[in-house]
Amino acid sequence: MYLLHYRVDNASLAVRITLNELGVPYRDKLLNREAGEQDSAAYRALQPLGLIPALETPDGPIFETAAILLWLADRHGALAPTPSAPDRAAFLKWFFFATSHLHPAVLHVLYPEKYAGSPAAEPAFVRLAVARANLALSELDRVAAARPAWLSPDQPSILGFYVAMLLRWLHYSKPGTPLQIDLSPYRALHAVAAGLETRPAALKAAAQEGLGSTIFTNPDY
Ligand SMILES: N[C@@H](CCC(=O)N[C@@H](CS)C(=O)NCC(=O)O)C(=O)O
Structure with a gap:
């Protein structure tokens, strides 16, 4: 079970869509900026700069959007060429x-x-x-x-x-x-x-974060 630390429409969105697309179970936790949660010792232990996103995994926490995405793709063998693929x-x-x-x-x-x-x-x-x-x-x-x-x-x-x-x-x-x-x-x-x-993975993420149905080409801010 993964735990995604997110804020609405932050870089955690790409991780959420990826998790949805992979169809793996995960929970999410909204970081309350107003309450200073990004600066809490608990969150800094996951992401030293207090930035979004961070993903807790059975192998420990990962931060940096690209690292999380690549780790998920490799771990689940989807959404990117595998390490031995020609491309x-x-x-x-x-x-x-x-x-x-x-x-x-x-x-x-x-x-x-x-x-x-x-x-x-x-x-x-x-x-x-x-x-x-x-x-x-x-x-x-x-x-x-x-x-x-x-x-x-x-x-x-x-x-x-x-x-x-x-x-x-x-x-x-x-x-x-x-x-x-x-x-x-x-x-x-x-x-x-x-x-x-x-x-469906993107539409589900849009519904989860309340972002409308054309999230990439015509976002409703
Ligand atoms: N290189 C980092 C950038 C992360 C980042 O800048 N996240 C933004 C949200 S999209 C953030 O946490 N901003 C809050 C702040 O700068 O205090 C990554 O890809 O994870």
């Missing part, structure tokens, strides 16, 4: 690319106040983050256009769910401000998101 190398390369380049760039675009260092530094910081996010999206879109099984609208994969969740977040902008990134050029990634959001 494992290509998959791993782009999975790590998404987690190293796209995920942080998206966080920097959306939450510059957390990362830029000072309000004065924010405009330049956001410009750079937008450029980094667009570069990563262009590369991943090129990869998705070739429709590999591990980044496809028709076949669920941990990379597909991870990237689709990041696309979801890019539909968010602070009230009264425009979207920072125009997603329309990334047609292959849009197709992946559109295909995967119709899967």
Whole structure:
């Protein structure tokens, strides 16, 4: 039995969808930020920086979204090429690319106040983050256009769910401000998101977190 520590619409969403898709039993525990639960000694013992998500497993707690997703895929032999599969190398390369380049760039675009260092530094910081996010999206879109099984609208994969969740977040902008990134050029990634959001696992996660039915392509904030 796994225990997912989550907050609604945080990176725990990709883990939840993956758990649903695998059909494995799990419980979840909502972290109450207002009560400071992320900073509690108990949670810091699971995730030293107090970030979401963390997954408790029979092998001990795991943190870092990508590590959790890959561990689940390997443990259950689904949603990613297996270690001996010929396409494992290509998959791993782009999975790590998404987690190293796209995920942080998206966080920097959306939450510059957390990362830029000072309000004065924010405009330049956001410009750079937008450029980094667009570069990563262009590369991943090129990869998705070739429709590999591990980044496809028709076949669920941990990379597909991870990237689709990041696309979801890019539909968010602070009230009264425009979207920072125009997603329309990334047609292959849009197709992946559109295909995967119709899967029962994604719809179930959407219902569990109250996120509406088009969670990746037309999120309702
Ligand atoms: N690299 C980490 C990033 C985790 C992360 O930044 N999580 C966000 C939520 S999506 C968080 O916990 N934010 C709360 C905060 O920054 O205090 C991962 O992939 O697990």
